[in-house]
Amino acid sequence: MTNVMMIGASFSEVERDRLKTAFNAGFVADVTDLDSLSVQARAETAAVAFKGHAAFGAAAMDLLPKLGLIANFGVGYDAIDVEAASKRGIRVTNTPDVLNDDVADLAVAMLLAQCRNMIAGDACVRSGDWAAKGSLPLNRKASGSRVGIVGLGRIGREIADRLAAFKMDIHYHSRSEKQTPGWTYHSDVVSLAEAVDFLVVALVGGKETLGYVGTEALAALGPRGVVINISRGTTIDEAALLKALESGIIAGAGLDVFLNEPDIDPRFRALDNVVLQPHQGSATTETRTDMALLQHDNIAAFLAGRLLLTPVN
Numbered sequence: 001m002t003n004v005m006m007i008g009a010s011f012s013e014v015e016r017d018r019l020k021t022a023f024n025a026g027f028v029a030d031v032t033d034l035d036s037l038s039v040q041a042r043a044e045t046a047a048v049a050f051k052g053h054a055a056f057g058a059a060a061m062d063l064l065p066k067l068g069l070i071a072n073f074g075v076g077y078d079a080i081d082v083e084a085a086s087k088r089g090i091r092v093t094n095t096p097d098v099l100n101d102d103v104a105d106l107a108v109a110m111l112l113a114q115c116r117n118m119i120a121g122d123a124c125v126r127s128g129d130w131a132a133k134g135s136l137p138l139n140r141k142a143s144g145s146r147v148g149i150v151g152l153g154r155i156g157r158e159i160a161d162r163l164a165a166f167k168m169d170i171h172y173h174s175r176s177e178k179q180t181p182g183w184t185y186h187s188d189v190v191s192l193a194e195a196v197d198f199l200v201v202a203l204v205g206g207k208e209t210l211g212y213v214g215t216e217a218l219a220a221l222g223p224r225g226v227v228i229n230i231s232r233g234t235t236i237d238e239a240a241l242l243k244a245l246e247s248g249i250i251a252g253a254g255l256d257v258f259l260n261e262p263d264i265d266p267r268f269r270a271l272d273n274v275v276l277q278p279h280q281g282s283a284t285t286e287t288r289t290d291m292a293l294l295q296h297d298n299i300a301a302f303l304a305g306r307l308l309l310t311p312v313n
């Protein structure tokens with residue numbers, strides 16, 4: 001009997017094997033494939049191990065009448081309609097904390113790569129241009145500048161701690177003022193953007209933060225401003241961001257997340273003032289293993305009737 005169903009083409013072979021061995025879990029690549037399962041397989045499914053960013057809404061939940069748990073692989077669960085799940089008595093879990101370090105590391109790496117022009121530097125050495133044409137134009141100092149963190153949750157704090165070690169003056173905006181070591185709170189994102197050179201977006205995704213950083217904040221950041229986004233493509237108004245990058249309203253960006261991943265807006269690829277990453281904030285072997293184990297442990301706890309480790313609802 002299979003009462004656990006994996007949903008997500010992005011599960012690795014190791015992750016699939018682990019869940020298959022532990023729970024005899026079945027597999028479908030996408031939520032839209034659920035109706036291809038037999039009536040019995042759907043009727044037996046008590047828990048779903050979910051991975052990916054495709055929407056998991058009420059209609060899919062209704063295909064699984066005994067569903068009691070959606071265990072998300074990832075901290076962000078904006079793909080899952082949690083309200084619809086709660087209404088149906090379905091619990092949702094995620095994988096917080098274990099990925100904070102990696103996501104914060106990538107944010108810092110993109111900020112440094114952007115300032116120090118590292119992508120062009122690598123190309124310059126590889127292509128032979130260094131010998132043929134000489135060094136690159138001077139790039140930009142990162143240490144000691146002013147940075148604004150949008151969203152001082154678990155990941156935002158890790159980013160701020162790292163950038164404080166780079167002697168940066170830390171400003172932040174979040175729902176409420178926090179206990180911080182001398183960092184400056186801003187009650188709105190525009191005043192934060194006005195005060196800093198770098199804006200690092202570490203918000204949760206979802207309806208509430210849709211287009212949170214928009215035209216006004218980008219204009220306030222100004223022509224030396226750099227945006228780093230490791231949250232979700234939805235948190236920045238992407239049309240406004242592209243316009244700001246193309247027209248010099250801001251200086252550049254480091255982006256790990258986009259709308260319509262992986263088929264991102266081709267205008268990004270034409271820009272030479274951006275560092276682009278394929279949504280890989282948590283993508284180290286170590287962290288993905290920890291995330292997989294936490295997802296597994298939530299499913300095991302649910303099936304055994306124990307308390308969930310990291311519940312969302």
Ligand SMILES: O=CC(=O)O
Nearest residue numbers: 073074075076282
């Ligand atoms: O995007 C990755 C996550 O939410 O964990």
